[in-house]
Amino acid sequence: MYKILLTALIFVSVLNAQIRIVNSDGLNFKCLTASFYEPKMGLMKYFDRNGLKVDIGNSVDLIEMKNKNYTITLGADFFAYVLVNNYGFLILRVEAIDGFFGGNVSVNGERFSGRFRILHRSAHLVDEYGELNRKPFPFTGEFADLILAFTREFYRLYGGLSYTFRIKPADVKRFYLQSGFELFKDVNPVTAIFACDVKFFE
Structure with a gap:
């Protein structure tokens, strides 16, 4: 019995945390700016075609555990990116x-941070594709990724890996390494950001 009490006491003294529900004003691990697999809100224009990429989504921290050295959060991710074409004035096809949805666990210290996510992903053809002679093939799967980052005042360096543990079709590559950096500078009233994200598929 005393071993159980001693283990619990050590755990509490090491964690020394308060647990509370948090709002979504700021994230414990900020989303990677240049990665496609991150929640965003906005538009990207394809200049070589009559199309737009529309990002709709959000990541929120739901539960926070904090002490003087680091912060741990449990969060949720829901996002999608959409390919649309101009079909007429203010008419988009x-x-x-x-679509992506799932959850994450993140840790944030003074300089180092990390995030582990498990997400479901599925892809769908939409307008007018139902008129094809054969039905579109549904792409779907679940994957986990781990990102570790080092942050200073004007930059963030990161690296990590991702593994897809269930996917359809089965012959899609399941594993990739990821690396990148972000440079940021506050120029009132905006923040200038330059970011690069590279993925190496195996």
Whole structure:
């Protein structure tokens, strides 16, 4: 019995944390700016075609555990990116949607941070594709990724890996390494950001 009490006492003294529900004003691990697999809100214009990439989504921290050295949060991710084409004035034709949802655990210290996520992903063809002679093939799967980052005042360096543990079709590559950096500078009233994200598929 005393071993159980001693283990619990050590755990509490090491964690020394308060647990509370948090709002979504700021994230414990900020989303990677240049990665496609991150929640965003906005538009990206394809200049070589009559199309737009529309990002719709959000990541929120739901539960926070904090002490003087680090902060741990449990969060949720829901996002999608949509390929649309101009079909007329203020009329958009939705061609395809990639949707993601899942959860994450993140840790943030003074300089180092990390995030582990498990997400479901599925892709869908939308407007007018139902008229094809054969039905579109549904792409779907679940994957986990781990990102570790080092942050200073004007930059963030990160690296990590991702593994897809269930996927359809089965012959899609399941594993990749990821690396990147972000440079940021506050120039009132905006923040200038330059970011690069590279993925190496195995």
